Amino acid sequence: MDSNLDPWGSLQVKDYKKMREEFGIEPFNFDLNDNKMARRNLIVGQRDFWRIREAIERKDKFAAMTGLMPSGDMHLGSKAIIEQMIYFQQKGAEVYIAVADLESYATRNISLEKARSIAIENFLLNYIALGLKKCHFYFQSTNSRVQKFAFVLSKEVTFSEMKAIYGFDESKRMLELNSPIIQASDILSPQIYGEPMPTIVPVGADQDPHIRLTRDISGRMDIIKVKKNGNGLMFSIGGNDPPEPVFQIIGKISEKLKFKISRKNAKYRTAEVENFEGDLYELELQIAKMERSLNVNATIAPSSMIMRLETGIRGGKMSKSVPDSTISLNDTTVEADKKIRRALTGGRESVEEQKKLGGNPYICPVFELYMYHLSREDKDLKKVEEECKSGVRLCGSCKIEASELMKQFLIELKEKRENSRHLIKDYMENE
Ligand code: SF4
The missing domain is CATH 3.30.1360 (Gyrase A; domain 2)
Structure with a gap:
């Protein structure tokens, strides 16, 4: 296990138990039967999720927070996060989504105008099409409250802490040091500019360092x-x-x-x-x-739900920096089909061997597509799993079925996107 989880890297986490032990993450033992990802064991950890469960049961005010980096198309990995945001919104959360346009400008040289158009066309439209209702959708570059609060927070963090959490060395630029602090500000600002309340941040396992930093800062500001x-x-x-x-x-x-x-x-x-x-x-x-009442920036430490990272269809971590490893929600059905056909599998060397010994769905990126996205019902997923293991299902036909399901999904989503365009203005917080 790498001694640092890297939010910007492309390494896949190999051992989630070890990850939990190393970083003090609790296992996810909550009964969330109405949550598809929880039922399918795709939630591999949590920090203080009990507060969110309490807030939901008490019908108390709580927030759900996430961010997006407008640097390319929205891919399937980001879809899993947004589905969790939609889940919490349905449970009563006030949803906040920060567009990290300053970061994409600084790290990927994407102009603020371009970032804006990517955030709306490639992300927000898809969020709405997937079912996200009205929320606080804002751009870091125009949200002076988040920027100001990040400045305040920077007095709480030392370079040694950044080194310990992110593995930074002296060669790091100020930008790389600033960026996690702006994210901490994003996560805490719903409470700072509102009232203290539980906040859930659904993240991929690689993003846990941001949660650790923000929770540390939150605790430090309490008196x-x-x-x-x-x-x-x-x-x-x-x-x-x-x-x-x-x-x-x-x-x-x-x-x-x-x-x-x-x-x-x-x-x-x-x-x-x-x-x-x-x-x-x-x-x-x-x-x-x-x-x-003592003028303290008191907040409730944010809770997290940590999701298993989806494997790219060519292996490794699913990431938009490796376009061939992922399916974008804006891909055409032909592009998606091509990618699925070239996907790695957990199949055997030959058809005969597979019929005899069965495949291994647990190392198969195609099976992950079914698990995260394609099997609407758990019984459908079970069927794929059992058929694979018993050798009844072969990889060629399994991919064709996956491709067909993906095609239906992409066509429906495209139609919903077009029908959602007129709603965009309702989601823009700072306009
Ligand atoms: S049959 Fe399907 S699930 Fe099983 S290894 Fe092949 S592609 Fe993966």
Whole structure:
């Protein structure tokens, strides 16, 4: 396992268990039966997803955040993320989508005008066609609030931290250092310019470093930190100002949520609760809201849902920088068909061998197409899997079927895109 997950690289993650252990990611053990990706075990980890589950169950306010880099066509890997955003929108989330046009300008030399047109034509139109309803869709280059807040956040981050999280060395340009901070600002700004609330960020496993950085920053800005301490809680107060006003705030929260402070220590700036059987979700929200009265940029640390990276159809990570490895949502049906026919498979050397021993769907990029995109029903996917393993299904006919399903999908999507064009203006936040 590489000791750094690289959001900009093309390496595929080989061992998700090891990844979780190495980066402190929790497994995804939530029962999300109405979520196709969860049912198909395509969610390989999470950070504090419990808050999102609580927000959904309580019908509380929460946000869902993602970004897009306008540097080419939207491919199938990005579709999986947007489907999760649509899922959370249907569950009540306020959706925020940041267009990283400053980044594409700086790193890929794409003009802001061009980036704008790519973001709308190649991404937003597809998002709407896939079912995304009205949301906050904005461009980093015109969102002065996000830019200003990124400036504020930069005081919270040191170069050593960037080195530890991203594996940067001294040769890195300021741009590469700035870019994750702007993304952290994107993720936290719905709370900063609104009220503290849980935020879910669905990401591919390679994007976890951004989540780690943002969560660290979020924790650092809090003045009241609370953690479980056996059966109780331990509050610690940051900063250098006299802690009394903060003790008062903790006292008010304890009255409201009906728990008892057992000890306070002004010297060590701590307060203890021996037994806490209360509502941790509500406690965190109350703390963050009260901290605002002290002019603190308090936020609830963002939660993440980490998705298994889709394999490119020629192997490796599915990425728009390797056009042959992925199918773009704007590909023609002929182009998509050509790519599927040239895809790697988990098939055997010969037809005879495959009939006898069966194929291996678990290393097959074509099977992944069925799993992520083509099999609408779980039973259809099961059928492909069983037929492959038993040798009833052969790779040639399997690819033809995949290509036919992809064709139907692309034709329908194109039609929906054209019918969605008039809605674009409703999605533009800063216009
Ligand atoms: S039969 Fe289909 S799923 Fe099985 S290895 Fe071949 S292409 Fe993959």
